[in-house]
Amino acid sequence: MPKIRNFEKSIEIMERSRKVFPGGVNSPVRSFRSVGGSPIVFSHGMGKNLFDVDGNRYVDFCSSWGPLILGYSHPSLISAMQEQLQKAVTFGAPSDLEVRLAEKVQNWIPGIEMMRFVSSGTEATMSAVRAARAVTKRNKFVKFEGCYHGHADQFLVKAGSGLATLGNTSSAGVPSGTTQDTLTAIYNSEESIHEIFCQYGNDIAAVIIEPVAANMGLVLPKPGYLEFLRKVTKENGTVLIFDEVMTGFRLSKGGAASYFQVQPDLWTFGKIIGGGIPAAAYGGKKEIMQMISPLGDAYQAGTLSGNPLAMVAGYATLSEIENQNAFEKLESLGKYLDSLVQKELTPFIEKSKVCFVRIESFFCFFFGTNRAPNNFDEVSKTDMKLFNKVYHEWIQNGIYLGPSGYEVGFLSACIEYEDLDLMVSIVKNVLNTED
Ligand SMILES: Cc1ncc(COP(=O)(O)O)c(C=O)c1O
Numbered sequence: 001m002p003k004i005r006n007f008e009k010s011i012e013i014m015e016r017s018r019k020v021f022p023g024g025v026n027s028p029v030r031s032f033r034s035v036g037g038s039p040i041v042f043s044h045g046m047g048k049n050l051f052d053v054d055g056n057r058y059v060d061f062c063s064s065w066g067p068l069i070l071g072y073s074h075p076s077l078i079s080a081m082q083e084q085l086q087k088a089v090t091f092g093a094p095s096d097l098e099v100r101l102a103e104k105v106q107n108w109i110p111g112i113e114m115m116r117f118v119s120s121g122t123e124a125t126m127s128a129v130r131a132a133r134a135v136t137k138r139n140k141f142v143k144f145e146g147c148y149h150g151h152a153d154q155f156l157v158k159a160g161s162g163l164a165t166l167g168n169t170s171s172a173g174v175p176s177g178t179t180q181d182t183l184t185a186i187y188n189s190e191e192s193i194h195e196i197f198c199q200y201g202n203d204i205a206a207v208i209i210e211p212v213a214a215n216m217g218l219v220l221p222k223p224g225y226l227e228f229l230r231k232v233t234k235e236n237g238t239v240l241i242f243d244e245v246m247t248g249f250r251l252s253k254g255g256a257a258s259y260f261q262v263q264p265d266l267w268t269f270g271k272i273i274g275g276g277i278p279a280a281a282y283g284g285k286k287e288i289m290q291m292i293s294p295l296g297d298a299y300q301a302g303t304l305s306g307n308p309l310a311m312v313a314g315y316a317t318l319s320e321i322e323n324q325n326a327f328e329k330l331e332s333l334g335k336y337l338d339s340l341v342q343k344e345l346t347p348f349i350e351k352s353k354v355c356f357v358r359i360e361s362f363f364c365f366f367f368g369t370n371r372a373p374n375n376f377d378e379v380s381k382t383d384m385k386l387f388n389k390v391y392h393e394w395i396q397n398g399i400y401l402g403p404s405g406y407e408v409g410f411l412s413a414c415i416e417y418e419d420l421d422l423m424v425s426i427v428k429n430v431l432n433t434e435d
């Protein structure tokens, strides 16, 4: 495949960017450290397409890391936001817009008896653990190796996403005191949970999990694993938190809880809930949410929480998902992608060169294996060098995904079948040249 793309302007902007931002970026996963090369600087998006400052076009499978389930610049989002822009972008006071969106969330996920809006997934998970600690009067909590719950100090232990990419699963600048109550379990391991609960059961306030792990590539929960966690947490008076920042409003209308029919005590949401404008939320059982200030003593606040622009973008996104029956379209794209992989990549799967994992509109190619990884350790043994090679061929041929083998691909409702043909054909070509 000839390399014909010109990235001159992207490179020039990144040179300036490196002088003002650490690593030239405002979030480490954007830095291309993992795949090598220089980040692409984008100018605009339209539907399924992204355009960079050099005029290159890409079909977008990054979805801004999840929020853009309808693709870029959906007309109903634009008109809802334009109308709101004329009225107010922030009040710092209650508005009907936040009540309307919360009621819609409750309608989709009835277990959310009470909730609160915040501005990022990080705030949502941090606040959910605080609520769990307040209601149980316990300090410790369990997270899973390779799961990412944002960048609050207490979560930066064996985390996924950019921490996995950069080869350090924990962070400098985090005092040991703030992580001494963080216990880490192995994803999909019952034994590891048993061990932790044997030792600390009475002290564990919460177990927080990505019910589908999408920050170490894509790792699915083993059948029965979430049910197992539900049982253990119930027996120990521990709050079960599903971090649905990724899976919320994407895995199904009711997210992962409804998809797997396992009800946590608390949920966290982000990404889709704000339609691409910063918003996130946490919520669940009333008895726990009543611990939050001003009803209870657990303090949690935010100047821009329930931001009107984000509230209308979130509402328009959820409404449009319903209007265009987006889940049906996404499932049909997903099934087509499965069949393509089967048709085009079977010889390579048989030779353990590649493994494809998909659930609804999340997908991931792992290289150097034909077994879907069950945990972080298994993911880190896959061939990330080969991923990087495929990644750059995707870029050269106009396919954009998050720049790391530890991230996932997202289907949006405006992707077309031919885009999937192109993506898989590039994987096949690279594997052929490796053969
Ligand atoms: C599962 C999960 N939880 C929490 C977060 C943190 O969200 P944010 O980046 O909005 O702080 C992310 C996002 O990366 C995530 O994937």
Ligand SMILES: NCC(=O)CCC(=O)O
Binding pocket: 027, 028, 029, 030, 065, 161, 162, 214, 215, 407
């Ligand atoms: N999977 C990783 C993310 O979604 C986070 C994006 C970011 O931190 O920029």
